[in-house]
Amino acid sequence: MSIGKEMLFFFGALGAFNGFILSLYFLFFTKKKYLSNLFLGALLFILSTRIVVTVLVYFNNNLSKIYLQIGLSACMLIGPLLYYVLKSGIRNNILIQWKWHLATWVLVILIIGFVFPYQNYPVLWNDYFVTAIFLQWFSYFFISGFENRELLQKVTQNYTDSSPSERWFGMIFLGNASIFMAYFLGFARVPFVSCITGALAFTFILYLIILVLLHRKKTDDLFLLNIQKDKKLNNEEAEILFQKLENIMNEKALYKNPNLSLKDLSKEVNISSHQLSQFLNNNLGKNFTSFVNEFRIQNACEIITSNDKLTLESVGYDVGFNSKSTFFAAFKKHTGTTPLNYQIQALQA
Template sequence: MNFENPILFFICSLGVFNGFLVAIYFLLFNKQKRIPNFLFGLLVLFLSIRIGKSVYRIFMPKEMIDITIMQIGLSACFLIGISLFYYLKSSIENKQQIPKSWKLHFLMLFLIIITVGIVKPYKSNYEFWGTFIWVIYSTWGLYLIASAFILKDIFYKLFSKVEKCTTAEYWLLAVLIGNILIYIAYIIGYYYLYFIGTITFSLVFYGLLFFFLSKNNRETIFRDIPQKYAAKKIEDTEATELIDKLRILIEKDELYKNSDIKLQKVAKELQLTSHKLSQLLNDNLGKSFSVFINDYRVEEAKKLLKESDKLTLEAIGYEAGFSSKSNFYATFKKVVGKTPSEYKSQF
């Protein structure tokens, strides 16, 4: 294929061109001197080189193809996975500098691909690279799996009805899913339509760009994720007193029955900051505020299921403080291990 298909060439090459611009910006000109931003720049750079190699192969006449460019593209592919993995890890952990072990890890893979390229250059070892490409793709795939594991807590929040993901967390999920789609497209393209990988890259790139265009998103996804709690731990004696006061307040006024109860309101009643109440719950009870309140609601629902024959299951859920039938059923099943109807049938 060559330039005779201008629309396809435009779509493929525009994504690569803009990918290089984004990579240069994050590597050299980004004012937010964050480690995750630098690693994101590396990720986009290696992806752009790999996709650029594909565009070059597709649209350049066969007799004019430079084999060295082909080797550079495949070599860059070897470093995509590790760049993604450490970008996500550094974002989750708010790294302020790159650990020495990360640098050694990068250096090891870099030396491996450089050594292979010198000892077995693509130009004179075409069959070798035809096999070695599966080592490259396997390495990329393993890092994708490791990257998904890094985001396991965010995946849990994504499907949880108790906690919601932040914008920054949605962004990390989008970056991971985008990379998975590109990876799958290249595996499929190896056997069927080679250019599907370049098309997928462009679609993913502009999908992420659309996500980024919102001002609120821009101000969130490339800045540090705020730390939830202060480094200073609440003393055990103080924590015990505060927890007792919290339980008395919740139980006396049955605040859990209010489906709109907010952490801020409870903190104000206890004369605490919202930040300190969150820290108290997470550090000393191992629960978020919503989980803490839902535990009370579940206990109330259990009591009503035992004692009341007049209320429907849905009415019991609302009476206990749940905001919806689906939220009641999901939370009850998660805590008790049975649905409300299964629990009621015991009595």
């Protein structure tokens, strides 16, 4: 191996190794678990996998074809993950269907890999699957750029006037654009360009990301473009969501589940936990526990009024409280009186 190739191998392998390390940081070690940095961690992991395969295959053509299959398959997840990095970070309104979206692509990769392994169908992969993979990658890249065109235009034309988070997401998009172009030109066999160029582009972009993180003492403001603590839905949107919540809580009696969580309820109304929490706090002026307890207390009042044979403690358990003391405290907070006094008043009425 010549000195030039040794240098290429060194920088390509180093970029991949550091990419894996940085992906673990975003996935597990950031202080706040924003979806955007989790998606970024997954994106870096997939890109690093692609780079490892590129470096290995470039310097050893005799490797098993399974490596080529893994590398090409990884490309099918780059586009979707880039899309969700930008959508969750810039727009902060991602729906929970992202899990099914990504799971579908993983399933497609597994099915194609088992039914048409590269080892047995090299022509099919080289002539058709590669084209489809790059078309899928480009489609997600194009949609991501189109949806966030205003931010990209601001970053490229007025870099100094853009915020740190805007520059951060702009760099992520443009970095992925560079990697895509390098790989696309390499597969298209453009003169003086090979797939190893994609590995070097990744290494370069990766170190830009590391420099940004090392330069800033605080990084949480990078992962969400608009962090608005007092953000409210407009009256029409708030009324629609409130009616949806109220109907689901009453029809399914979700409040009777003592282990009901914010995440469980957010899935029922098809929004993120963050959006639901924001709505409850900013539009309704209450936290999740207080919101659920209102339904429990309302149901408890109905039971106490209609049935004097049940003990008050059993009523509390029936409507979803997991202890007598919690039920009594919540009842007094929401009605201004104790369950016993409410029962006496109901019997006297």
